[in-house]
Amino acid sequence: xDETTGSVKQVELLISCTDLxxxxxxxxxxxxxxxxxxxxxxxxxxxxxEAIIDSLNPQFTKSFLLDYEPDIQQPLMFxxxxxxxxSTELKHHDFIGSTEVNLVNLVKNEDxxxxxxxxxxxxxxxxxxxxxxITSEIVKQTRSKxxxxxxxxxxxxxxxxSIAKNDVFLEISRSTNSIDFxxxxxxxxxxxxxxxxxxxxxINLQKLCNNxxxxxxxxSCYHRKGNGSCDLIGHAMTTLGQMLSNSxxxxxxxxxxxxxxxGKSQQSSGLLKFFKCQLDLQHSxxxxxxxxxxxxxxxxxxxxxxxGKTSYSNSLHGAYEENQYVRGLETLLVPLSYYxxxxxxxxxxxxxxxxxxxxxxxxxxxxxxxxxxxxxxGIQGVLQAYESIIPKLKFSxxxxxxxxxxxxxxxxxxxxxxxxxxxxxxxxxxxxGVVNDFEEVIDELIDSSDLPVSVIICGVGPADxxxxxxxxxxxxxxxxxxxxxxxxxxxxxxxVLLRKEKYATGVNYSLTQEVMAALSQQxxxxxxxxxxxxxRPLLSKKDTMKTWxxxxxxxxxxxxxxxxxxxxxxxxxxSTAKIIQVKSSTNFSQSTGPACPTCGSCLDEESPLFxxxxxxx
Numbered sequence: 278x279d280e281t282t283g284s285v286k287q288v289e290l291l292i293s294c295t296d297l298x299x300x301x302x303x304x305x306x307x308x309x310x311x312x313x314x315x316x317x318x319x320x321x322x323x324x325x326x327e328a329i330i331d332s333l334n335p336q337f338t339k340s341f342l343l344d345y346e347p348d349i350q351q352p353l354m355f356x357x358x359x360x361x362x363x364s365t366e367l368k369h370h371d372f373i374g375s376t377e378v379n380l381v382n383l384v385k386n387e388d389x390x391x392x393x394x395x396x397x398x399x400x401x402x403x404x405x406x407x408x409x410x411i412t413s414e415i416v417k418q419t420r421s422k423x424x425x426x427x428x429x430x431x432x433x434x435x436x437x438x439s440i441a442k443n444d445v446f447l448e449i450s451r452s453t454n455s456i457d458f459x460x461x462x463x464x465x466x467x468x469x470x471x472x473x474x475x476x477x478x479x480i481n482l483q484k485l486c487n488n489x490x491x492x493x494x495x496x497s498c499y500h501r502k503g504n505g506s507c508d509l510i511g512h513a514m515t516t517l518g519q520m521l522s523n524s525x526x527x528x529x530x531x532x533x534x535x536x537x538x539x540g541k542s543q544q545s546s547g548l549l550k551f552f553k554c555q556l557d558l559q560h561s562x563x564x565x566x567x568x569x570x571x572x573x574x575x576x577x578x579x580x581x582x583x584x585g586k587t588s589y590s591n592s593l594h595g596a597y598e599e600n601q602y603v604r605g606l607e608t609l610l611v612p613l614s615y616y617x618x619x620x621x622x623x624x625x626x627x628x629x630x631x632x633x634x635x636x637x638x639x640x641x642x643x644x645x646x647x648x649x650x651x652x653x654x655g656i657q658g659v660l661q662a663y664e665s666i667i668p669k670l671k672f673s674x675x676x677x678x679x680x681x682x683x684x685x686x687x688x689x690x691x692x693x694x695x696x697x698x699x700x701x702x703x704x705x706x707x708x709x710g711v712v713n714d715f716e717e718v719i720d721e722l723i724d725s726s727d728l729p730v731s732v733i734i735c736g737v738g739p740a741d742x743x744x745x746x747x748x749x750x751x752x753x754x755x756x757x758x759x760x761x762x763x764x765x766x767x768x769x770x771x772x773v774l775l776r777k778e779k780y781a782t783g784v785n786y787s788l789t790q791e792v793m794a795a796l797s798q799q800x801x802x803x804x805x806x807x808x809x810x811x812x813r814p815l816l817s818k819k820d821t822m823k824t825w826x827x828x829x830x831x832x833x834x835x836x837x838x839x840x841x842x843x844x845x846x847x848x849x850x851x852s853t854a855k856i857i858q859v860k861s862s863t864n865f866s867q868s869t870g871p872a873c874p875t876c877g878s879c880l881d882e883e884s885p886l887f888x889x890x891x892x893x894x
Contacts, residue, residue, distance in 0.1 A: 293336040294410065298374070305333050340484070354378075359372075374398050426551070443510065444500060445499065451494055461480070464478065530551065531549040583710045601737040610659065625685075
């Protein structure tokens with residue numbers, strides 16, 4: 278257990294082999310490494326490396342990541358096979374040998390990299406059929422990655438007569454100790470060229486250097502011969518810190534040096550040119566919140582006649598215990614409120630006639646009937662406004678979203694998003710049926726895709742919502758029905774369906790998980806597109822959960838309706854921990870307080886926590 282994060286440590290295992298038995302008649306073996314872990318007394322396959330063609334001394338780039346608990350015995354078995362066909366079943370390939378070891382014996386020192394060599398044998402036989410080298414290193418968690426686009430220039434020709442051009446590939450290795458390196462990535466082979474240009478690729482920072490900017494990295498260029506063997510053209514040594522520093526000053530390139538021969542100095546064998554060397558920092562929503570991101574929520578509730586009169590037993594706006602709109606508000610507003618620093622929610626209704634003006638249908642009116650203000654104080658304020666306005670409405674129709682969308686987007690446009698002033702809006706629309714202005718809604722959503730806003734549509738009741746799926750593009754740009762050239766710049770919409778049977782036992786956790794996961798990705802995507810990174814944290818240890826959520830947080834625990842408090846308490850204590858099950862890489866311990874749906878980082882409600890100390894406006 279990591280005492281700083283409260284999460285289980287992970288260890289990375291890098292695999293290489295030497296002097297493997299050659300089981301092929303006319304070429305060397307094509308080895309692949311397989312890891313098994315023992316579960317309930319049975320060996321279960323955990324993962325495989327890539328296969329390396331024609332090699333008795335393979336170094337595999339694919340590694341294994343395992344949870345590491347030193348107080349628990351974790352038996353492992355490493356097996357090596359000679360690949361003979363395209364079959365994925367191991368029984369169709371030749372078995373070279375295996376070895377068994379406990380994970381705790383591989384991690385001899387948690388503060389440094391350790392390499393352990395074991396002999397490979399067929400169980401029950403004493404003959405050694407090669408050696409496997411297992412390098413272990415405690416993982417330093419990071420979600421950031423490096424983006425590379427690399428090419429070669431004037432590479433030396435290889436071969437006896439040096440006539441033909443090279444078939445070249447690039448290998449990237451990281452240091453495992455002061456002498457040895459282990460490969461972590463190989464590019465494709467670029468054929469017949471002294472000036473190759475390999476395809477762009479990405480490498481996670483943990484994989485590249487275990488999040489250590491000063492760890493040595495080696496770039497090696499090889500010529501692949503026709504028989505499958507490789508000749509080293511040259512290699513270059515650097516660190517990630519040096520590369521990032523140099524890439525900011527000028528065009529980055531590295532000199533490739535030939536292998537040093539006795540009595541001779543190393544000579545250049547060409548250049549590596551970096552057309553792109555970019556650090557892509559993968560932030561979480563909680564990073565932005567700690568840096569001052571202000572989130573605002575806007576709610577719109579459907580009061581059309583299809584909901585049924587409140588006097589009807591099947592009305593969706595009926596008795597509190599059966600009211601699906603209240604359930605939807607409880608389920609979605611509570612997790613959204615975790616990221617609202619001021620607890621001000623703008624609430625609207627649509628699709629009804631106000632009894633003081635029964636002649637026309639109002640498709641966007643404030644939920645606060647008395648003051649005619651859109652702002653409500655916390656979740657309880659929204660529920661109070663909702664309850665108080667229902668008797669003053671005559672449900673009508675049709676169901677139109679466009680007026681609500683226009684009103685909400687006008688409010689969003691009032692703010693100016695900058696690196697220093699960061700904010701994001703969430704429009705939550707709860708409705709019971711098919712939208713009657715669907716094409717206009719799509720156009721409004723397309724226009725909103727370039728604004729700091731997400732539109733979450735929650736369907737309630739038994740109606741058919743199949744057409745709503747068109748609003749959720751699933752990675753495809755939302756396109757206008759009226760103008761085929763008009764499309765969304767990003768995905769900022771999401772539709773979820775809340776069925777009565779799903780919340781029969783309380784809060785709908787799956788719905789919460791679904792919405793918060795989608796929302797967090799949309800926020801991160803927008804900030805990245807606008808080149809806005811998290812600011813330095815504006816948080817300090819100061820108070821308890823009450824301060825984090827402001828005084829309004831307590832109000833959510835004082836709903837007048839019996840049973841609501843227990844449901845909300847259950848959500849606060851359990852729901853956010855289930856939003857996304859990803860181990861934290863921050864210094865916050867695992868807890869039951871507000872959690873980031875992207876990285877799982879939490880704030881503990883039982884201990885002093887981080888609260889805002891300055892204004893975010």
